[in-house]
Amino acid sequence: MEPVRDSLRPPRVVLGVCGGIAAYKAVDVCRRLVDAGVHVVPVMTVEATRFVGEVTFSALASEPVQTSLFDESSPIPHTVLGQTADLVVVAPATAQLLARYAGGFSDDLLSATLLATRAPVLVCPAMHTEMWEHPAVQENLATLLRRGVHVLEPEEGRLAGGDVGAGRLADPATIAQRVLELLGRDEVVGTQGDLVGVRVVVSAGGTREPIDPVRFLTNRSSGKQGLALAESAARRGAEVTLVTAAPLVVRPELAARVTVVGVESASDMERAMLAAAAGAQVVVMAAAVADFRPKAPAEHKLAKGDGVPEIVLEPTPDILAALSNARRPGQVLVGFAAETHDVLAHGRAKLERKRVDLLVVNDVSQPGVGFDHDTNAVVILDDAGSSFDIPLTTKSAVADAVFDRVSARLSAHERKTPQP
Numbered sequence: 105m106e107p108v109r110d111s112l113r114p115p116r117v118v119l120g121v122c123g124g125i126a127a128y129k130a131v132d133v134c135r136r137l138v139d140a141g142v143h144v145v146p147v148m149t150v151e152a153t154r155f156v157g158e159v160t161f162s163a164l165a166s167e168p169v170q171t172s173l174f175d176e177s178s179p180i181p182h183t184v185l186g187q188t189a190d191l192v193v194v195a196p197a198t199a200q201l202l203a204r205y206a207g208g209f210s211d212d213l214l215s216a217t218l219l220a221t222r223a224p225v226l227v228c229p230a231m232h233t234e235m236w237e238h239p240a241v242q243e244n245l246a247t248l249l250r251r252g253v254h255v256l257e258p259e260e261g262r263l264a265g266g267d268v269g270a271g272r273l274a275d276p277a278t279i280a281q282r283v284l285e286l287l288g289r290d291e292v293v294g295t296q297g298d299l300v301g302v303r304v305v306v307s308a309g310g311t312r313e314p315i316d317p318v319r320f321l322t323n324r325s326s327g328k329q330g331l332a333l334a335e336s337a338a339r340r341g342a343e344v345t346l347v348t349a350a351p352l353v354v355r356p357e358l359a360a361r362v363t364v365v366g367v368e369s370a371s372d373m374e375r376a377m378l379a380a381a382a383g384a385q386v387v388v389m390a391a392a393v394a395d396f397r398p399k400a401p402a403e404h405k406l407a408k409g410d411g412v413p414e415i416v417l418e419p420t421p422d423i424l425a426a427l428s429n430a431r432r433p434g435q436v437l438v439g440f441a442a443e444t445h446d447v448l449a450h451g452r453a454k455l456e457r458k459r460v461d462l463l464v465v466n467d468v469s470q471p472g473v474g475f476d477h478d479t480n481a482v483v484i485l486d487d488a489g490s491s492f493d494i495p496l497t498t499k500s501a502v503a504d505a506v507f508d509r510v511s512a513r514l515s516a517h518e519r520k521t522p523q524p
């Protein structure tokens with residue numbers, strides 16, 4: 105029987121949680137979906153209850169958690185759950201769950217619900233790299249994909265054993281986002297959150313300093329952290345300007361909230377940043393601005409026949425310094441610093457020299473950190489002397505951590521400034 109969908113009632117999502125370390129992240133998925141107006145029905149496997157307490161989900165979700173096929177108040181809970189769901193999401197999905205689902209087993213409430221539904225299903229696997237790459241798991245996944253099941257692949261990152269590899273559960277914000285997309289509710293993304301009404305400017309990418317019309321000096325920056333920052337701010341409700349020297353594409357569901365301004369050189373970026381920052385409450389310099397540029401770029405392409413060119417370099421403008429000079433009262437200014445040694449000492453000194461509120465510093469000599477990776481590990485330093493350690497995680501999670509600090513500063517400023 106097809107579920108009857110009343111367009112006025114909130115979408116009903118069964119959130120299946122399996123037993124794995126990542127089960128605690130399902131709490132965040134649950135909270136995000138409830139915040140977005142989704143009716144969340146939590147279903148935990150018995151193993152999941154060993155990792156997270158049932159009470160936690162019962163308190164945050166729209167209904168008490170269910171774990172058993174045998175419920176005194178409902179003789180066929182799986183059929184009711186499956187038929188009334190608009191979507192079923194399983195996060196984390198263990199290798200065991202994927203095998204049971206692919207094999208058609210129905211020996212617990214979650215796997216029985218998966219068989220008893222015609223609603224779209226999204227599985228978000230999380231497991232150790234060796235398990236994730238095992239042919240048995242990959243074949244089960246291929247079977248599910250063939251049957252139309254949606255899969256949100258795990259990310260690379262630090263795993264439960266402390267090692268780094270593929271298998272880490274996708275970011276809770278990404279999972280919640282995907283659920284909303286599948287429900288056709290993208291419009292609610294970015295309409296709530298702690299940055300609604302806040303204008304944020306983010307710079308990204310490595311600037312390109314021309315040598316001649318076809319050559320330039322640049323660096324290894326991919327712009328991925330800057331993009332994650334812009335998307336995080338937009339997801340939290342901000343109006344974002346992303347000034348980028350790298351070709352970046354904003355996720356379609358957030359694109360309406362992010363104005364992308366493409367630039368090439370440090371001078372272009374300085375102009376664009378000063379213009380955008382004039383109306384912004386938050387400015388984040390995540391770009392890797394070249395420190396030097398050719399003093400006199402050639403007007404015409406340099407040819408081999410002209411001999412080996414001697415390129416004289418000069419310093420580029422310090423954009424953060426210019427932003428700090430032009431700063432309006434209450435504006436939060438955030439700098440980034442990639443270091444390879446004495447990371448915290450260099451970070452502290454830079455925070456003071458650059459006169460920023462927050463400096464996000466990373467040690468790019470560590471595996472999986474910084475340039476061109478999808479992951480990062482940072483310490484967020486603030487001008488009051490506090491530091492916040494964000495161990496290796498996705499760039500998106502780093503971005504969220506940065507905006508958690510930014511948001512706290514904005515509300516502290518609001519508390520100090522009486523509103524008219």
Ligand code: CTP
Nearest residue numbers: 389390391393420421422423424439440441442
């Ligand atoms: N930055 C900037 N303009 C520059 C160079 C850097 O605005 N010309 C910004 C970066 O975007 C970053 C911060 O300053 O937010 C720190 O960048 P970094 O390259 O570490 O700083 P430098 O001043 O170049 O320090 P150093 O070369 O001494 O490490």
